[in-house]
Amino acid sequence: xxxxxxxxxxxxxxxxxxxxxxxxxxxxxxxxxxxxxxxxxxxxxxxxxxxxxxxxxxxxxxxxxxxxxxxxxxxxxxxxxxxxxxxxxxxxxxxxxxxxxxxxxxxxxxxxxxxxxxxxxxxxxxxxxxxxxxxxxxxx
Numbered sequence: 248x249x250x251x252x253x254x255x256x257x258x259x260x261x262x263x264x265x266x267x268x269x270x271x272x273x274x275x276x277x278x279x280x281x282x283x284x285x286x287x288x289x290x291x292x293x294x295x296x297x298x299x300x301x302x303x304x305x306x307x308x309x310x311x312x313x314x315x316x317x318x319x320x321x322x323x324x325x326x327x328x329x330x331x332x333x334x335x336x337x338x339x340x341x342x343x344x345x346x347x348x349x350x351x352x353x354x355x356x357x358x359x360x361x362x363x364x365x366x367x368x369x370x371x372x373x374x375x376x377x378x379x380x381x382x383x384x385x386x387x
Contacts, residue, residue, distance in 0.1 A: 253278065304383065306336040309359075311351040322362055325384070329366050335384045342378070352380045360384070 248256075257264040257278045265284050268275040277284075305328040307321045325335045337359060339352040356373055360382070367384040374381045 302332075302334055304334045304336050306338055308338045308340060309355065310340055310342070311345055311348065311355055313355065318359075322359070325359075325363060326366050329363070329384065329386045332386060334370070335367065337382045337384065339380045340378060346378065349375070349380070356380060356382055 253264050253276060260278060262278050263281040263284075265277050265279060265281060266274055267277050305324075307325055309318070309321060313321075325337075328335050337356060339355060341349065341352060345351075353373065360367070360369055363384065366387060368387055370383040370385050372382075
């Protein structure tokens with residue numbers, strides 16, 4: 248159908264001629280209401296955006312001298328975050344003379360990872376960054 252025929256038919260029906268696929272040979276057009284077409288396109292974009300949810304990284308901070316109760320609170324929070332599909336970043340911060348005992352932080356991190364082995368997997372190795380040790384966990 249030629250462009251003139253398509254435009255005449257669209258005008259006769261009180262609708263618009265909309266180019267759907269411009270790069271196709273020949274270009275594909277539809278006769279429909281432009282407002283409705285725009286609404287459908289926005290709806291498709293919202294659906295696509297909803298489907299591509301960005302992963303969120305939740306951070307849990309500890310010190311190497313953490314008490315048992317505080318450790319359990321962080322452990323439960325990590326499980327909750329992982330079950331929701333979020334990643335969890337474990338940060339162990341060192342202050343003052345604690346820097347001489349970085350091995351205690353590594354032991355704490357290994358204990359935390361061992362306690363979460365049913366729920367999480369480490370994403371790489373622990374990274375030492377200045378006064379802290381970081382490790383990112385993802386859901387199994």
